[in-house]
Amino acid sequence: MVGQSKESADKSGTVIRSTGSWYEVLTDQGIVSCTVRGRFRLERSDVTNPVVVGDRVGIRMNKDETGLIVDVYERRNRLTRRAAGRRVGKEHIIVSNIDFVWIIQSVLYPKINPGFIDRLLVMAALYDIEAGLVINKTDLIEDEFVSAIEFWEELYCGLGYPVLRTSAKTGEGVDALAERLGDLTSVVIGPSGVGKSSLLNRIEPGLQLRMGDISKSTLKGTHTTTFVALYPLSSGGFVADTPGLREYGLIDLTPEDLAHYFVEFDEYRHACRYSNCTHDHEPGCRIVEAVESEDIATERYESYLNMLNSLRLGDKDVGR
Ligand SMILES: Nc1nc2c(ncn2[C@@H]2O[C@H](COP(=O)(O)OP(=O)(O)OP(=O)(O)O)[C@@H](O)[C@H]2O)c(=O)[nH]1
Ligand SMILES: [Mg+2]
Ligand SMILES: [Zn+2]
Structure with a gap:
Protein backbone atom coordinates (compact mmCIF):
# COMPACT_ATOMS: atom_id res chain seq x y z
CA MET A 1 0.00 0.00 0.00
CA ARG A 76 3.19 -2.01 -10.41
CA ASN A 77 5.47 0.66 -11.84
CA ARG A 78 5.62 4.39 -12.40
CA LEU A 79 7.13 6.87 -14.80
CA THR A 80 8.81 9.66 -12.93
CA ARG A 81 10.82 12.76 -13.53
CA ARG A 82 12.66 15.10 -11.28
CA ALA A 83 10.54 18.09 -10.42
CA ALA A 84 11.76 21.48 -11.63
CA GLY A 85 11.30 25.00 -10.32
CA ARG A 86 10.17 25.45 -6.75
CA ARG A 87 10.15 21.74 -6.02
CA VAL A 88 13.45 20.92 -7.69
CA GLY A 89 14.95 17.61 -6.63
CA LYS A 90 11.66 16.05 -5.61
CA GLU A 91 10.16 13.13 -7.45
CA HIS A 92 7.25 13.95 -9.72
CA ILE A 93 5.29 10.90 -10.82
CA ILE A 94 3.77 11.38 -14.26
CA VAL A 95 1.68 8.20 -14.44
CA SER A 96 1.65 4.76 -12.82
CA ASN A 97 0.76 1.15 -13.72
CA ILE A 98 1.62 1.32 -17.41
CA ASP A 99 2.68 -1.25 -19.99
CA PHE A 100 4.29 0.93 -22.65
CA VAL A 101 5.83 4.39 -23.10
CA TRP A 102 5.72 5.99 -26.54
CA ILE A 103 8.22 8.81 -26.88
CA ILE A 104 6.72 11.21 -29.41
CA GLN A 105 8.95 13.42 -31.52
CA SER A 106 8.28 15.39 -34.68
CA VAL A 107 10.20 16.04 -37.87
CA LEU A 108 9.80 19.82 -37.44
CA TYR A 109 8.16 22.29 -35.03
CA PRO A 110 9.76 21.13 -32.82
CA LYS A 111 12.49 19.08 -34.48
CA ILE A 112 13.82 15.77 -33.17
CA ASN A 113 15.67 16.03 -29.86
CA PRO A 114 17.78 12.91 -29.36
CA GLY A 115 18.89 14.01 -25.89
CA PHE A 116 15.27 13.93 -24.81
CA ILE A 117 14.70 10.51 -26.40
CA ASP A 118 17.73 9.06 -24.62
CA ARG A 119 16.71 10.43 -21.23
CA LEU A 120 13.30 8.86 -21.57
CA LEU A 121 14.70 5.56 -22.77
CA VAL A 122 16.96 5.47 -19.72
CA MET A 123 14.08 6.20 -17.34
CA ALA A 124 11.80 3.63 -19.02
CA ALA A 125 14.56 1.01 -18.71
CA LEU A 126 15.15 1.98 -15.08
CA TYR A 127 11.50 1.39 -14.25
CA ASP A 128 11.33 -1.68 -16.48
CA ILE A 129 8.71 -0.28 -18.83
CA GLU A 130 8.83 -1.09 -22.54
CA ALA A 131 9.43 1.93 -24.75
CA GLY A 132 9.22 2.92 -28.39
CA LEU A 133 9.67 5.99 -30.55
CA VAL A 134 7.16 7.76 -32.78
CA ILE A 135 8.41 10.24 -35.36
CA ASN A 136 5.35 12.35 -36.16
CA LYS A 137 4.67 15.00 -38.82
CA THR A 138 6.21 12.93 -41.61
CA ASP A 139 4.16 15.05 -44.02
CA LEU A 140 6.75 17.79 -43.35
CA ILE A 141 9.71 15.71 -44.49
CA GLU A 142 11.54 17.52 -47.27
CA ASP A 143 14.54 16.24 -49.19
CA GLU A 144 17.02 17.88 -46.87
CA PHE A 145 15.74 15.93 -43.81
CA VAL A 146 15.37 12.52 -45.39
CA SER A 147 18.79 11.27 -44.37
CA ALA A 148 18.60 12.68 -40.83
CA ILE A 149 15.25 11.02 -40.19
CA GLU A 150 16.56 7.75 -41.58
CA PHE A 151 19.59 8.02 -39.35
CA TRP A 152 17.57 8.33 -36.13
CA GLU A 153 15.13 5.68 -37.23
CA GLU A 154 17.92 3.20 -37.95
CA LEU A 155 19.79 4.05 -34.77
CA TYR A 156 16.87 3.37 -32.43
CA CYS A 157 15.59 0.40 -34.45
CA GLY A 158 19.09 -1.04 -34.28
CA LEU A 159 19.01 -0.77 -30.49
CA GLY A 160 15.84 -2.87 -30.46
CA TYR A 161 13.23 -0.16 -29.88
CA PRO A 162 10.16 -0.08 -32.12
CA VAL A 163 10.12 3.07 -34.26
CA LEU A 164 6.99 4.28 -36.05
CA ARG A 165 6.63 7.09 -38.55
CA THR A 166 3.31 8.86 -38.32
CA SER A 167 1.44 11.88 -39.56
CA ALA A 168 -1.62 13.00 -37.66
CA LYS A 169 -2.30 15.17 -40.71
CA THR A 170 -2.30 12.56 -43.48
CA GLY A 171 -2.97 9.54 -41.27
CA GLU A 172 0.27 7.78 -42.25
CA GLY A 173 1.28 5.20 -39.63
CA VAL A 174 -1.66 6.00 -37.38
CA ASP A 175 -3.16 2.52 -37.76
CA ALA A 176 0.18 0.97 -36.86
CA LEU A 177 0.30 3.03 -33.67
CA ALA A 178 -3.35 2.20 -32.87
CA GLU A 179 -2.53 -1.46 -33.28
CA ARG A 180 0.42 -1.16 -30.90
CA LEU A 181 -1.78 0.53 -28.28
CA GLY A 182 -4.27 -2.36 -28.55
CA ASP A 183 -5.39 -3.56 -25.16
CA LEU A 184 -2.35 -2.21 -23.30
CA THR A 185 -2.15 0.77 -20.98
CA SER A 186 0.22 3.16 -22.74
CA VAL A 187 1.43 6.70 -22.32
CA VAL A 188 2.46 9.24 -24.94
CA ILE A 189 5.13 11.65 -23.81
CA GLY A 190 7.23 14.31 -25.50
CA PRO A 191 7.84 18.03 -25.90
CA SER A 192 4.96 20.42 -26.52
CA GLY A 193 3.74 20.64 -30.11
CA VAL A 194 4.94 17.28 -31.44
CA GLY A 195 1.32 16.17 -31.93
CA LYS A 196 0.58 13.84 -29.01
CA SER A 197 -3.03 14.94 -28.67
CA SER A 198 -3.46 15.15 -32.47
CA LEU A 199 -2.35 11.53 -32.84
CA LEU A 200 -4.73 10.32 -30.14
CA ASN A 201 -7.61 12.26 -31.71
CA ARG A 202 -6.84 10.63 -35.03
CA ILE A 203 -6.80 7.18 -33.43
CA GLU A 204 -9.92 7.76 -31.34
CA PRO A 205 -11.89 10.73 -32.77
CA GLY A 206 -14.40 10.63 -29.91
CA LEU A 207 -11.74 11.84 -27.47
CA GLN A 208 -11.86 15.41 -28.83
CA LEU A 209 -8.65 16.42 -27.08
CA ARG A 210 -7.58 20.04 -27.34
CA MET A 211 -4.84 20.65 -29.88
CA GLY A 212 -2.64 23.73 -29.92
CA ASP A 213 -0.84 26.03 -32.27
CA ILE A 214 2.85 26.23 -32.95
CA SER A 215 4.33 29.52 -31.73
CA LYS A 216 5.49 31.71 -34.63
CA SER A 217 8.43 33.01 -32.61
CA THR A 218 9.80 29.83 -30.99
CA LEU A 219 8.48 27.36 -33.63
CA LYS A 220 7.57 25.08 -30.73
CA GLY A 221 4.29 24.05 -29.13
CA THR A 222 2.31 26.27 -26.79
CA HIS A 223 1.67 23.81 -23.93
CA THR A 224 -1.92 23.06 -24.80
CA THR A 225 -2.49 19.89 -22.78
CA THR A 226 -2.27 20.92 -19.13
CA PHE A 227 -3.04 17.75 -17.18
CA VAL A 228 -2.35 14.02 -17.41
CA ALA A 229 -5.41 11.91 -18.18
CA LEU A 230 -6.03 8.29 -19.04
CA TYR A 231 -8.52 7.58 -21.84
CA PRO A 232 -10.22 4.29 -22.73
CA LEU A 233 -9.62 3.04 -26.28
CA SER A 234 -12.11 1.10 -28.39
CA SER A 235 -9.38 -1.55 -28.78
CA GLY A 236 -9.75 -2.30 -25.06
CA GLY A 237 -6.67 -0.52 -23.73
CA PHE A 238 -6.04 2.85 -22.19
CA VAL A 239 -3.77 5.66 -23.22
CA ALA A 240 -2.51 8.58 -21.17
CA ASP A 241 -2.07 11.94 -22.87
CA THR A 242 0.41 14.15 -21.04
CA PRO A 243 1.39 17.83 -21.12
CA GLY A 244 4.46 18.64 -23.21
CA LEU A 245 7.63 18.47 -21.16
CA ARG A 246 10.00 21.43 -21.10
CA GLU A 247 12.81 19.29 -19.80
CA TYR A 248 13.22 15.84 -18.44
CA GLY A 249 15.10 15.64 -15.16
CA LEU A 250 16.57 12.27 -14.18
CA ILE A 251 15.83 10.79 -10.78
CA ASP A 252 16.44 7.53 -8.88
CA LEU A 253 19.73 7.08 -10.69
CA THR A 254 23.39 7.40 -9.71
CA PRO A 255 26.19 8.36 -12.11
CA GLU A 256 27.68 4.86 -11.56
CA ASP A 257 24.45 3.12 -12.65
CA LEU A 258 23.68 5.22 -15.70
CA ALA A 259 25.59 2.99 -18.17
CA HIS A 260 23.40 -0.02 -17.27
CA TYR A 261 20.48 1.64 -19.06
CA PHE A 262 22.26 2.15 -22.38
CA VAL A 263 21.51 -1.23 -23.96
CA GLU A 264 24.38 -1.14 -26.45
CA PHE A 265 26.94 -0.57 -23.68
CA ASP A 266 26.19 -4.00 -22.19
CA GLU A 267 28.64 -6.01 -24.22
CA TYR A 268 31.53 -3.64 -23.49
CA ARG A 269 31.16 -2.15 -20.05
CA HIS A 270 32.38 -5.23 -18.16
CA ALA A 271 35.63 -5.20 -20.10
CA CYS A 272 36.85 -1.75 -18.99
CA ARG A 273 40.16 -1.74 -17.12
CA TYR A 274 38.54 -0.37 -13.96
CA SER A 275 35.44 -2.07 -12.62
CA ASN A 276 34.07 1.28 -11.43
CA CYS A 277 34.77 2.95 -14.80
CA THR A 278 32.34 5.78 -15.58
CA HIS A 279 33.44 5.72 -19.23
CA ASP A 280 34.34 9.38 -19.51
CA HIS A 281 38.02 9.85 -18.67
CA GLU A 282 39.41 6.55 -17.40
CA PRO A 283 42.22 4.81 -19.33
CA GLY A 284 41.44 1.39 -20.81
CA CYS A 285 37.75 2.17 -21.29
CA ARG A 286 36.11 -0.29 -23.71
CA ILE A 287 33.10 1.98 -24.23
CA VAL A 288 35.33 4.78 -25.52
CA GLU A 289 37.07 2.28 -27.80
CA ALA A 290 33.70 1.09 -29.12
CA VAL A 291 32.76 4.70 -29.87
CA GLU A 292 36.06 5.17 -31.71
CA SER A 293 35.49 2.01 -33.78
CA GLU A 294 31.91 3.18 -34.46
CA ASP A 295 30.35 0.18 -32.75
CA ILE A 296 28.59 2.63 -30.43
CA ALA A 297 27.05 5.73 -32.03
CA THR A 298 28.79 8.97 -31.07
CA GLU A 299 25.37 10.60 -30.61
CA ARG A 300 24.41 8.07 -27.94
CA TYR A 301 27.76 8.40 -26.20
CA GLU A 302 27.32 12.18 -26.15
CA SER A 303 23.88 11.73 -24.60
CA TYR A 304 25.46 9.48 -22.01
CA LEU A 305 28.11 12.09 -21.11
CA ASN A 306 25.46 14.75 -20.96
CA MET A 307 23.32 12.75 -18.56
CA LEU A 308 26.35 11.76 -16.51
CA ASN A 309 27.15 15.42 -16.13
CA SER A 310 23.56 16.23 -15.08
CA LEU A 311 23.62 13.49 -12.48
CA ARG A 312 26.92 14.75 -11.11
CA LEU A 313 25.61 18.29 -10.94
CA GLY A 314 22.63 17.02 -8.97
CA ASP A 315 20.06 19.63 -8.12
CA LYS A 316 21.55 22.33 -10.31
CA ASP A 317 20.47 20.73 -13.56
CA VAL A 318 17.14 19.45 -14.82
CA GLY A 319 18.16 18.40 -18.31
CA ARG A 320 16.96 20.66 -21.05
N1 LIG B 1 1.97 19.07 -40.35
C1 LIG B 1 1.58 18.41 -39.26
N2 LIG B 1 1.15 19.08 -38.17
C2 LIG B 1 0.78 18.35 -37.09
C3 LIG B 1 0.84 16.94 -37.06
N3 LIG B 1 0.44 16.53 -35.83
C4 LIG B 1 0.14 17.63 -35.13
N4 LIG B 1 0.35 18.73 -35.88
C5 LIG B 1 0.15 20.14 -35.47
O1 LIG B 1 1.02 20.42 -34.39
C6 LIG B 1 0.40 21.33 -33.48
C7 LIG B 1 0.46 20.79 -32.07
O2 LIG B 1 -0.33 19.62 -31.98
P1 LIG B 1 -0.81 19.05 -30.56
O3 LIG B 1 -1.50 17.76 -30.85
O4 LIG B 1 -1.55 20.06 -29.79
O5 LIG B 1 0.60 18.77 -29.87
P2 LIG B 1 0.88 18.17 -28.41
O6 LIG B 1 2.09 17.29 -28.54
O7 LIG B 1 -0.35 17.52 -27.87
O8 LIG B 1 1.27 19.48 -27.58
P3 LIG B 1 1.08 19.83 -26.00
O9 LIG B 1 -0.30 19.43 -25.60
O10 LIG B 1 1.31 21.30 -25.95
O11 LIG B 1 2.14 19.05 -25.29
C8 LIG B 1 -1.03 21.54 -34.02
O12 LIG B 1 -1.03 22.75 -34.75
C9 LIG B 1 -1.24 20.36 -34.93
O13 LIG B 1 -2.16 20.63 -35.96
C10 LIG B 1 1.28 16.26 -38.23
O14 LIG B 1 1.38 15.04 -38.32
N5 LIG B 1 1.66 17.05 -39.29
MG1 LIG C 1 -1.47 17.89 -26.18
ZN1 LIG D 1 34.63 2.39 -19.33
Missing part, protein backbone atom coordinates in the same frame (compact mmCIF):
# COMPACT_ATOMS: atom_id res chain seq x y z
CA VAL A 2 1.38 3.41 -0.98
CA GLY A 3 -0.97 5.18 1.39
CA GLN A 4 -3.83 4.18 3.64
CA SER A 5 -6.14 5.85 6.10
CA LYS A 6 -8.26 4.43 8.91
CA GLU A 7 -11.57 4.45 7.02
CA SER A 8 -12.41 1.35 4.99
CA ALA A 9 -13.10 1.68 1.27
CA ASP A 10 -16.58 1.21 -0.27
CA LYS A 11 -15.36 0.95 -3.85
CA SER A 12 -12.16 0.69 -5.81
CA GLY A 13 -11.15 2.11 -9.15
CA THR A 14 -8.44 3.71 -11.27
CA VAL A 15 -7.50 7.39 -11.20
CA ILE A 16 -8.03 8.60 -14.77
CA ARG A 17 -7.57 12.32 -14.26
CA SER A 18 -6.15 14.63 -11.67
CA THR A 19 -6.49 18.38 -11.60
CA GLY A 20 -4.65 19.11 -8.37
CA SER A 21 -7.41 18.98 -5.78
CA TRP A 22 -9.92 16.68 -7.53
CA TYR A 23 -9.34 13.20 -8.88
CA GLU A 24 -11.62 11.35 -11.29
CA VAL A 25 -11.79 7.67 -10.42
CA LEU A 26 -13.16 5.13 -12.88
CA THR A 27 -15.08 2.41 -11.01
CA ASP A 28 -17.33 -0.44 -12.19
CA GLN A 29 -20.26 1.90 -11.58
CA GLY A 30 -18.90 4.89 -13.47
CA ILE A 31 -16.69 7.88 -12.74
CA VAL A 32 -16.56 9.29 -9.21
CA SER A 33 -15.06 12.71 -8.41
CA CYS A 34 -12.87 12.36 -5.38
CA THR A 35 -10.74 14.37 -3.03
CA VAL A 36 -7.83 13.10 -0.99
CA ARG A 37 -7.04 13.65 2.66
CA GLY A 38 -4.33 16.20 3.36
CA ARG A 39 -2.59 13.59 5.50
CA PHE A 40 -1.79 11.53 2.38
CA ARG A 41 0.32 14.34 1.09
CA LEU A 42 2.60 14.17 4.09
CA GLU A 43 3.52 10.50 4.00
CA ARG A 44 6.33 10.92 1.49
CA SER A 45 7.77 14.39 1.42
CA ASP A 46 10.11 13.52 -1.45
CA VAL A 47 7.19 13.05 -3.86
CA THR A 48 5.30 16.07 -5.18
CA ASN A 49 2.06 14.20 -5.92
CA PRO A 50 0.75 11.48 -3.57
CA VAL A 51 -1.99 10.18 -5.88
CA VAL A 52 -1.35 9.98 -9.61
CA VAL A 53 -3.14 9.03 -12.81
CA GLY A 54 -3.03 5.27 -13.21
CA ASP A 55 -3.18 4.57 -9.47
CA ARG A 56 -5.58 1.93 -8.23
CA VAL A 57 -7.37 3.41 -5.27
CA GLY A 58 -9.98 2.56 -2.67
CA ILE A 59 -12.64 5.23 -2.11
CA ARG A 60 -15.22 5.95 0.50
CA MET A 61 -18.45 7.42 -0.85
CA ASN A 62 -19.86 10.67 0.49
CA LYS A 63 -23.61 11.33 0.67
CA ASP A 64 -23.43 13.65 -2.34
CA GLU A 65 -21.97 10.93 -4.63
CA THR A 66 -18.45 12.36 -4.47
CA GLY A 67 -15.75 10.23 -2.92
CA LEU A 68 -12.77 10.36 -0.64
CA ILE A 69 -9.64 8.43 -1.60
CA VAL A 70 -8.73 6.35 1.44
CA ASP A 71 -6.27 3.80 -0.01
CA VAL A 72 -3.67 3.94 -2.76
CA TYR A 73 -2.69 0.38 -3.71
CA GLU A 74 0.87 -0.66 -4.44
CA ARG A 75 2.02 0.55 -7.87
